Amino acid sequence: MTATQSVQAVYRSDYQPPTYWIDNVELEFDLDPRETLVTARIAVRRNADQASHTLELAGQHLQLQSVSVDGTPLSANEYSISNESLTLTELPETCVIETQVLVSPVSNKTLSGLYQTSGNYCTQCEAVGFRRITYFLDRPDVMATYRVTLRADKKTCPVMLSNGNRIAQRDLGDDRHEVVWEDPFPKPSYLFALVAGNLKCHRGTFTTASGREVALEIWVEPQNIDKCEHALVSLQKSMKWDEDVFGLEYDLDIYMIVAVNDFNMGAMENKGLNVFNSKYVLALPETATDEDYMLIEAVIAHEYFHNWTGNRVTCRDWFQLTLKEGLTVFRDQQFTADQTSAAVKRIDDVSGLRAGQFVEDSGPMAHPIRPESYISMDNFYTATVYRKGAEIVRMYHTMLGPEGFRRGLDLYFQRHDNSAVTCDDFRAAMADANDMNFDRFDRWYSQAGTPELFVSEHWDADKSEFSLTLQQAYPSLSGGNPGTTHRKPVPLPVRVGLLDANSGDELNEHSRVLQLETESETFTFSGLNAKPIASVLRGFSAPVRLRMDRSDAELAFLMAHDTDALNRWDAGQTLAAKLLLQSAKDVSDGVELKLSEHFRSAFARVLQDDAVDEAFKALALTLPRESVLGQEMDVIDPDALHTAREFFRSRLGEVFYTEFMAMYHALAADGAYQNDQTSINRRRLKNVVLGYLATQHSDEVIALIRNQFERADNMTDKQAALSLLADLDTPDREQALAAFYDQYHHDPLVIDKWFAVQAGSQRADGIEQVRQLTEHQDFCMENPNRVRSLLGAFTQNQVRFHQADGAGYQLLADYVLQIEAANPQLAARLVAAFNSYRRFDASRQAIIRGELKRIADHPGLCKDVHEIVQRALSF
Missing domain, CATH: 1.25.50.10 (Peptidase M1, alanyl aminopeptidase, C-terminal domain)
Known part of the structure; x- marks a missing residue:
């Protein structure tokens, strides 16, 4: 790879469909640690919209053995080859291209393509790992059906798995055997998977809503076979939930999960054969924490939900990554909320967003959820694409309600099943299914940074009217990255509730979602007997930084009384952050630190509140992280922040x-x-209590x-x-x-x-x-x-x-x-x-x-x- 190639940028605006489409793929693997022979036969047809008869197939770290077209071998002067590609010219309208290459799984330490882990063979192809296996149009808009034949030694590879359904197997003699897999659903190459080695299976079944029985198989190294039951139960719960909530049923006869130790990601949703980092499969009480158990359930659900939001409907190009990831993160968040506590789950998600994605949104890697360019696509599997992308999807859900969101998703699948599409196609389905106009929502996909929402209030006692003025603005960003300049107001659904200032009771008739479409707007609430306390941005209804002047007393009141769990928690976090930041300044100025009486009393009320569950109380009693506090400082002083926070804790x-x-x-x-x-x-x-002690x-x-x-x-x-x-x-x-x-x-x-x-x-x-x-x-x-x-x-x-x-x-x-x-x-x-x-x-x-x-x-x-x-x- 030359230096020029290594830093060449790819731009969304340059997207062009391929000169040829691939309809069918037949792969044969003769597995060997150092020299695996990969034979690929791809049936191609020329794209009618393209005039060229040239086809460039991507390929990296491959040793080409032969090339033929429609059974006729090509000589070296009939194709061109580089470190990045194999180029064929003057191809007919349709043909079958066959290549044979050698790859070395044991020496592949990138964990991309075909590699070995603990002596077993494994693949990881997203985003562009398939080109390390064979020459191919390694891009998500090329969807084909696959038949895969695996051959290997029976002792080292008694188990050989790939996508789809197992259709044949036979003994080859000489202690070798062969297994054939066929996936009837068209898929892009990034969803291809192969696993082979010495593995044991933990089995189960699931009966779908239409009465089909699906075999469930979790494959692990033999010593881990007793750690799979939680993963199996999580999978069964995910399948049932997706049917109940979204009407989505699994489509193959078998669903397999394989746990491997060496994996760059958390897991991969390959069609019918999910490859997982073992961290997100294996669990026993004596070796896995409660958090591990919850993460396993969430990640199992996430990859299963991809079967529809990612596999059946996939991305046209990698710039659309949030189309599958943001949507699927939202779906797994909803699943976990239904399995546990919706309030605690939402607080955990918002806390993670602020700690990770907000930092990303204000730094050199700031980018829209749909980036405009990249040098390495692997760098854009980011909190912005995943977490912020999920928040954008959540805003559709907030504005449309569960029924309207379901109508939009149903239309999305109806229009685009077995297709590679764009974020605009999703937005159009949501709009058309609900007779809405979401044109301005495009700004969320094209603009980077976290908007700031400034809120001011006014009480008119003579008219018994309370008004909130909402104003949005983007903070300036250096670097000139795409999407960071000339930004326009974005649609913001702002959920608001009003509380009686004396009792803390909710004034239910005034709870609503305020829709801010412009830079600034004032909303008025009439018929009030006294000035209320406003609870703004309930449920974190939009991914913004809320800027609202509150007294310590008002924040303490909300910390004690707000009926929205997230805002009750957030009031405590805001009060703590306000005091901790002042204390950090006092550290720098040499001023003696003191514990605020407002905070001490509010903390005591939470500590003594038996009406909330222990998980919420644990969150409410935990001080903001130092990394989150630092985001509010002009110049981060980690030593002063740590001293202040440790003083409060002590x-x-x-x-x-x-x-x-x-x-x-x-x-x-x-x-x-x-x-x-x-x-x-x-x-x-x-x-949490032990930590304070x-x-x-x-x-x-x-x-x-x-x-x-x-x-x-x-x-x-x-x-x-x-x-x-x-x-x-x-x-x-x-x-x-x-x-x-x-x-x-x-x-x-x-x-x-x-x-x-x-x-x-x-x-x-x-x-x-x-x-x-x-x-x-x-x-x-x-x-x-x-x-x-x-x-x-x-x-x-x-x-x-x-x-x-x-x-x-x-x-x-x-x-x-x-x-x-x-x-x-x-x-x-x-x-x-x-x-x-x-x-x-x-x-x-x-x-x-x-x-x-x-x-x-x-x-x-x-x-x-x-x-x-x-x-x-x-x-």
């Missing part, structure tokens, strides 16, 4: 010590572990933490205790870390937790600890989970990663340079931790910029990292 732990201790003991489980929702909620609150460093509390660690019968409690011990200067720390490792060293996913706990430690020797752990016998640079558990977790450690001497920044840059050649996707995700460097003080900026330049100057730097680094340096 004072709250001191003031409410007796209440926390009583609550902890009341929440401690009696009897054996349970994973019902009530037990999960109780553990969540118990461990830990700030006191008393012998009583340390003994309590040690006791929880030693006696825990579940990973949730054990990991929570270990995380607290990891921050302490006590012999209990080293003893607990050693005991944890000795107990779980055989389980890779649990050892990931062991690495992550230490990477998150805020002790003064944290950076040295991370460096030492990179030399540990169980640290593997080729395993993305292990790298993320140590280096990825370290970048979230606000105290140590942003250490003033820059040692954290140097550490990250060192390892990005070690990883980028073998696994560009992983390295690019790590280096993105530098994206917000312009928000810090001049000294930190200079250090990070120096590290970015060091990376940029690295010879042969991969295009994934190059794109991220150059955008950061240009910001």
Whole structure:
């Protein structure tokens, strides 16, 4: 790959359909670790709208053995080949092109294309991995039916899987065998999957609404066969929910999931054969936390829901990625809300959006949910495309209601089943099915950045009228990225409720969704007896930053009384953030810190409120993250923020010590572990309370933490205790870390937790600890989970990663340079931790910029990292 090719941008405006379409694909794999022979026969027909008879097939890292057209072998002067493609000229209107190539799965460390993991064969083809398997039109608008023949040694590959239905299998002699798979539904190449090796199956069934029985198979390495039941139940629940809520039924005879250890992503929705990172499949109480269980259920659901929103209807080009991902994230969020608590789920989602996507929206990687250009498509599997994309879909749901949204989705499938389409097609279906005009909604797809919503209020006692003036604006962004200039007002559905200022009772007749279509508009509420308290942006009905002047007393009132759970939580977060930011300034100015009485009393009311469930209470009692607080500072001061937040935590732990201790003991489980929702909620609150107690460093509390660690019968409690011990200067720390490792060293996913706990430690020797752990016998640079558990977790450690001497920044840059050649996707995700460097003080900026330049100057730097680094340096 030349340097010019490595940084060549692709533009949405340049989209052209291919010169030829591919209708049918036959693939044959003779599997071998070093030399897998791939034979591909593709039936092509010329695109009637194109005049050319030339076809350029993408291909990378392939050893071409032969090419033929309609059975006639081509000589070397009848085609042209480069590091990126195979080009054929003067093709007939229709023909069958056959190629044979050799690929080396064992040496493929990118985890893209066909590779080996734990001795098993696996593929990952999204976004452009299929070109590492054979020469092809590796683009999502080319949809074909596939027949796949797999051949391998019976001892090393007793199991061989691919998309669709198994239609034949036979013994070949010489200890080899063959399996044939056929997928009757047209699909793009990114949905192709192949898995082969020594695997065991956990089986189940599901009977669809129309009465068909679907075989469910979860394939794992033999030692993990006892960890699959939760994944199976999650799949069955997902299938039932999609039928009940959206009327969508599964369409094949078999649905398979395979768990692999080495995987760049969370999971992949390949038609009928989902390949998963083992983190999102395997679970037992003693090895998986409550969060792991919930994530497994959510990710299983997400990939299953893709069968319709992504597979049956797919993207015309990769710029439309949010068409499938944003929509499917919204669907999995709704699913989880129905399985657990809608309020808690919404708070978790909004919290994640603010912590991750809002940062992205204000930095060098700011882009619309439908980007205008890219150098490496792998860099645009972002929080913006996924999380913000889901919020855009949610706004349709808010404006249309569940019934109107369902009508729009039904029309979308009716029009576009088995097609590759655009975001505009989805928007048109929603509009046409409900006789609405969503033309201005296009701005959400083409503009980058997070709008700010300014709200002011006015009370007219003479007229008994209360009015809210809503005004929207985009903050300025540097860098000149597409979608960041000349931005126009976007449609904003703003859900509002009014509360009686004395009782806190909801004035139901005045609750509504205000539709802001222009830059500014005033909405009036009449017939009120007294000035109410306004609860604005309920349920986070639009992805904006709310700017509304509130007194501490008013925020405390909403924290105690708001009937919208998200806004009640958010009032507490807003009050805490306001006070913490002032305290951070006081730290810088040398002013003595004090705990606000308003906040102390509001905190006490939440603590003592028995009307809310424990999960909500845990969220409401948790202070805003330092990374979120930093977004509100002109210049982020991580040291002052940490000092202020730790002061608040310590004072709250001191003031409410007796209440926390009583609550902890009341929440401690009696009897054996349970994973019902009530037990999960109780553990969540118990461990938040234990965190506050830990700030006191008393012998009583340390003994309590040690006791929880030693006696825990579940990973949730054990990991929570270990995380607290990891921050302490006590012999209990080293003893607990050693005991944890000795107990779980055989389980890779649990050892990931062991690495992550230490990477998150805020002790003064944290950076040295991370460096030492990179030399540990169980640290593997080729395993993305292990790298993320140590280096990825370290970048979230606000105290140590942003250490003033820059040692954290140097550490990250060192390892990005070690990883980028073998696994560009992983390295690019790590280096993105530098994206917000312009928000810090001049000294930190200079250090990070120096590290970015060091990376940029690295010879042969991969295009994934190059794109991220150059955008950061240009910001």
